[in-house]
Amino acid sequence: xxxxxxxxxxxxxxxxxxxxxxxxxxxxxxxxxxxxxxxxxxxxxxxxxxxxxxxxxxxxxxxxxxxxxxxxxxxxxxxxxxxxxxxxxxxxxxxxxxxxxxxxxxxxxxxxxxxxxxxxxxxxxxxxxxxxxxxxxxxxxxxxxxxxxxxxxxxxxxxxxxxxxxxxxxxxxxxxxxxxxxxxxxxxxxxxxxxxxxxxxxxxxxxxxxxxxxxxxxxxxxxxxxxxxxxxxxxxxxxxxxxxxxxxxxxxxxxxxxxxxxxxxxxxxxxxxxxxxxxxxxxxxxxxxxxxxxxxxxxxxxxxxxxxxxxxxxxxxxxxxxxxxxxxxxxxxxxxxxxxxxxxxxxxxxxxxxxxxxxxxxxxxxxxxxxxxxxxxxxxxxxxxxxxxxxxxxxxxxxxxxxxxxxxxxxxxxxxxxxxxxxxxxxxxxxxxxxxxxxxxxxxxxxxxxxxxxx
Numbered sequence: 357x358x359x360x361x362x363x364x365x366x367x368x369x370x371x372x373x374x375x376x377x378x379x380x381x382x383x384x385x386x387x388x389x390x391x392x393x394x395x396x397x398x399x400x401x402x403x404x405x406x407x408x409x410x411x412x413x414x415x416x417x418x419x420x421x422x423x424x425x426x427x428x429x430x431x432x433x434x435x436x437x438x439x440x441x442x443x444x445x446x447x448x449x450x451x452x453x454x455x456x457x458x459x460x461x462x463x464x465x466x467x468x469x470x471x472x473x474x475x476x477x478x479x480x481x482x483x484x485x486x487x488x489x490x491x492x493x494x495x496x497x498x499x500x501x502x503x504x505x506x507x508x509x510x511x512x513x514x515x516x517x518x519x520x521x522x523x524x525x526x527x528x529x530x531x532x533x534x535x536x537x538x539x540x541x542x543x544x545x546x547x548x549x550x551x552x553x554x555x556x557x558x559x560x561x562x563x564x565x566x567x568x569x570x571x572x573x574x575x576x577x578x579x580x581x582x583x584x585x586x587x588x589x590x591x592x593x594x595x596x597x598x599x600x601x602x603x604x605x606x607x608x609x610x611x612x613x614x615x616x617x618x619x620x621x622x623x624x625x626x627x628x629x630x631x632x633x634x635x636x637x638x639x640x641x642x643x644x645x646x647x648x649x650x651x652x653x654x655x656x657x658x659x660x661x662x663x664x665x666x667x668x669x670x671x672x673x674x675x676x677x678x679x680x681x682x683x684x685x686x687x688x689x690x691x692x693x694x695x696x697x698x699x700x701x702x703x704x705x706x707x708x709x710x711x712x713x714x715x716x717x718x719x720x721x722x723x724x725x726x727x728x729x730x731x732x733x734x735x736x737x738x739x740x741x742x743x744x745x746x747x748x749x750x751x752x753x754x755x756x757x758x759x760x761x762x763x764x765x766x767x768x769x770x771x772x773x774x775x776x777x778x779x780x781x782x783x784x785x786x787x788x789x790x791x792x793x794x795x796x797x798x799x800x801x802x803x804x805x806x807x808x809x810x811x
Contacts, residue, residue: 442800481629527656570614
């Protein structure tokens, strides 16, 4: 059993109370839950779910603090997420839990999202890597347990550091555009030996259709699959789905003529489990999130069908008066696109204040921003997790900087810090799931709550 799997034991046992090990990961015909999926046992005969949360953390430091609990200010706003997670823990065929996590520059290297993805997939099943944006919007943009890149000339647009007047960045805030015939963007499964992401059964490509759009060729494993024209009467984000045999694969988009804009691709598996989309955009904050085209944002979110949307910004948010207003608008957009989903806000981490005589003083704004995020979650009746306190709260970043866990700027999380906070979030999620299962051992039974169908 791997190190991630050792952290948590999940099993389903009959009402006799005798535990049984998890069943082999089931295979099914589609990655998204359909109304006509294979029926499961009714709740009356559904066995109890026994769930043991971890009691210790693998990654520790000399100044650890208690892991904050996940708070549900809506009372029951997180119920759909935890019910779905329990279904996945039961290994119910056809169940894939999807999490979309919006973040700023600390998330553009996929380190925190990657740690969360690896740990959740080690515990509940690997349903694929999920989303990766096309192009290279920043030199450090890279996703863990995935291979991706570009050839030729591409213009990378994003909603915060390289804006485009049309505001068409898809739903993840990043787009890549090229007019160079032969230029490519590509994504492939993880390298052999990686803990997750080494196989895929479905690629799904996101691109812009518009008047006078160009064309591109889709290649799978180096072989031409189809020629796609992006010319259309109206401008909209479109999706192309490519099933493949389960295994390692590579999808390439090659410009053939005209102006082509692509957003990204998802990689998923026909296997019960979890997908975590790391949606990192450098300098992201609540204001520039509102610069996304609402129709594209809504279409993308609805198409991904997230069970949980997490927002982690704050480091770049310096407007206390407008912050709650902007976030309320964002949450309203999310709710309209995903009426059955759960939503959760993270507070920002601490960072070393600039302009001080020595790098030993925390930025006061992050403490007040943490309170704002909590208040926003409470006002909008959604979930909240205190990353600020999970990393030690006031005065923590100077300590991390001294111990070389942060990046040298005292603002960005270093690799160990990313892993540290990622494990702590999974720890908090597991603890909350265990609490809910203790209260309701039938949690996740097929008829315990309505099943959401995603097309």
